[in-house]
Amino acid sequence: MSVLKKALSAVVLLVGFAFIYLPVIVLAVFSFHDGRAAVPPFEGPTLRWYAEVLSDPKVGQAALNSIILGLGSSALATVLAFLAAYGLGRYRVAGGEVLKGAILLPMNISYLVIGIGLLILFRNAQLPLGLGAAGLAHVIMTLPLCFAICLTAITPKQVRLEMASRDLGASQFMVLRRVTIGLAWPAIIAAFFLAFTLSWDEFIMTYLLTRFDVTIPITIWSMLRTGLNPATNALGVLVFGFSLILFVMFEIIYFRKSARRTGP
Amino acid sequence: MGKASTDRFTGYFYVTPALLVLVIGFFVPVGIMAFASLSPIKPGEWGMFDNYARFLGQPALLGALWNSLFIAGIVALASVAVGFPLAAAIVFGVPERHQRLVLTLLILPFWTSYVVRSYAWLLVLAPNGVVNQALMSVGLITEPLRLNFSVAATAIGFVHFFSMLATIIIYSGLRQIDKRLLLAAGDLGAGSVRAFVRIVLPLSAPSIAVAAFLALVMCIGDYITPQILGGNTAPVLPQAIMNQLNRSNDVPMAATLAFVLTTVVLFVVTVCVPVYRARVKS
Numbered sequence: 192m193s194v195l196k197k198a199l200s201a202v203v204l205l206v207g208f209a210f211i212y213l214p215v216i217v218l219a220v221f222s223f224h225d226g227r228a229a230v231p232p233f234e235g236p237t238l239r240w241y242a243e244v245l246s247d248p249k250v251g252q253a254a255l256n257s258i259i260l261g262l263g264s265s266a267l268a269t270v271l272a273f274l275a276a277y278g279l280g281r282y283r284v285a286g287g288e289v290l291k292g293a294i295l296l297p298m299n300i301s302y303l304v305i306g307i308g309l310l311i312l313f314r315n316a317q318l319p320l321g322l323g324a325a326g327l328a329h330v331i332m333t334l335p336l337c338f339a340i341c342l343t344a345i346t347p348k349q350v351r352l353e354m355a356s357r358d359l360g361a362s363q364f365m366v367l368r369r370v371t372i373g374l375a376w377p378a379i380i381a382a383f384f385l386a387f388t389l390s391w392d393e394f395i396m397t398y399l400l401t402r403f404d405v406t407i408p409i410t411i412w413s414m415l416r417t418g419l420n421p422a423t424n425a426l427g428v429l430v431f432g433f434s435l436i437l438f439v440m441f442e443i444i445y446f447r448k449s450a451r452r453t454g455p
Numbered sequence: 456m457g458k459a460s461t462d463r464f465t466g467y468f469y470v471t472p473a474l475l476v477l478v479i480g481f482f483v484p485v486g487i488m489a490f491a492s493l494s495p496i497k498p499g500e501w502g503m504f505d506n507y508a509r510f511l512g513q514p515a516l517l518g519a520l521w522n523s524l525f526i527a528g529i530v531a532l533a534s535v536a537v538g539f540p541l542a543a544a545i546v547f548g549v550p551e552r553h554q555r556l557v558l559t560l561l562i563l564p565f566w567t568s569y570v571v572r573s574y575a576w577l578l579v580l581a582p583n584g585v586v587n588q589a590l591m592s593v594g595l596i597t598e599p600l601r602l603n604f605s606v607a608a609t610a611i612g613f614v615h616f617f618s619m620l621a622t623i624i625i626y627s628g629l630r631q632i633d634k635r636l637l638l639a640a641g642d643l644g645a646g647s648v649r650a651f652v653r654i655v656l657p658l659s660a661p662s663i664a665v666a667a668f669l670a671l672v673m674c675i676g677d678y679i680t681p682q683i684l685g686g687n688t689a690p691v692l693p694q695a696i697m698n699q700l701n702r703s704n705d706v707p708m709a710a711t712l713a714f715v716l717t718t719v720v721l722f723v724v725t726v727c728v729p730v731y732r733a734r735v736k737s
Contacts, residue, residue, distance in 0.1 A: 427567075
């Protein structure tokens with residue numbers, strides 16, 4: 192009985208892993224393909240596509256733009272989200288639930304819709320498109336998630352510690368810096384990494400709102416016109432690898448630290 | 456909760472910066488879009504819901520709405536159908552201490568970007584890609600199947616992504632089931648199939664609903680996957696919106712379609728969330 196159950200679950204998981212990893216493996220294998228088109232039979236291996244992609248100044252510029260956009264928008268979104276979470280989680284605010292709902296609302300709206308709205312706004316206001324416009328869009332996209340994460344870090348225990356430090360003579364700024372942020376920093380850093388991961392992968396709003404400051408997802412998008420090109424595979428593998436590093440950092444910081452904090 | 460009630464305005468002070476950015480970056484643009492969807496294409500020819508009437512009068516645009524709903528529905532069902540067995544296999548078949556690792560590994564490709572993931576499926580489904588070559592070498596087909604640029608390709612790309620999401624959501628739902636209930640059912644003479652149908656399925660229903668709901672909502676709003684994998688064979692609403700914007704340069708119609716899209720999503724949210732809440736309470 193138990194053996195049967197184990198065998199069944201092993202088969203299910205095997206099929207599942209095969210389905211989930213099929214595209215990833217094909218992508219990775221054919222990034223080392225020594226031929227013009229990334230289709231079987233496999234020849235190689237070669238690293239020339241990686242060399243080509245890494246030495247392409249356009250890819251370098253796009254990576255730089257992606258990183259600037261990601262760092263800027265994530266930092267702004269995290270700061271705004273933390274302050275909002277602190278204000279709503281720590282203080283009694285009339286209409287607090289409505290405000291929470293308003294901050295979380297953009298999660299329910301398609302990014303395409305937000306992107307077009309911003310595009311029309313920037314056109315009408317005759318503001319320049321570019322990384323700034325895309326950055327605003329990315330802040331709107333990541334603010335709700337950062338807010339939700341930061342809200343989990345504002346706890347009653349923290350409120351008691353804040354009161355204690357205030358009784359001991361700490362100023363409001365000092366309480367915020369030493370106690371609140373001191374206790375909440377794993378959530379704050381995790382929110383930042385999650386925001387960066389989302390920004391790094393975001394396509395549609397960036398596509399609508401940047402004219403010439405292309406980012407990595409848009410570079411890959413325009414490379415698709417060249418067909419099934421192993422260079423696209425190589426860039427795809429590099430981008431995936433970078434996303435994984437970001438995700439692992441998020442996991443370690445958020446779950447390890449919160450496990451340690453709530454643990455015995 | 457021990458919230459400080461000394462200063463009534465301190466809370467607002469901290470929320471204000473976020474609200475300001477939200478107003479400029481979200482509420483104003485969405486408001487402008489609402490206005491744009493009501494404005495005429497040619498100046499002067501004002502008619503309140505002209506654009507919505509135009510939308511209802513164009514079979515191609517209505518077709519895009521239908522394609523969106525059809526694909527999203529199929530994808531939501533299929534993603535749950537793939538995600539549930541995977542989650543169940545981890546919860547009931549993998550030792551407790553390895554479960555988190557197996558789950559993390561299984562959904563790792565979730566973190567690939569939309570564009571890269573869709574491109575990877577383009578490779579897999581290509582006329583001379585691995586799927587076609589495998590099928591031909593087994594002798595099931597003699598001519599390569601045309602898999603790319605079809606509704607099926609779009610659906611496969613979506614299901615790949617959302618089944619990972621469904622797995623993690625349903626996993627956490629299944630984990631919350633008290634295993635003693637299953638032991639009790641066994642003691643009372645229920646076989647594993649019966650225990651599964653009467654206990655596991657109803658108790659994990661809320662997580663299944665959440666997974667399907669998220670797949671539905673996120674799928675309807677996505678442009679990339681259908682554009683890369685589906686091409687223009689059966690354009691969905693986001694593709695129709697981009698076409699209005701880029702090819703026809705018809706901003707009012709793009710805004711109108713965007714509002715139709717938003718209405719559909721908000722309808723799903725307002726219908727599903729209360730139903731789900733009621734279920735959880737009972």
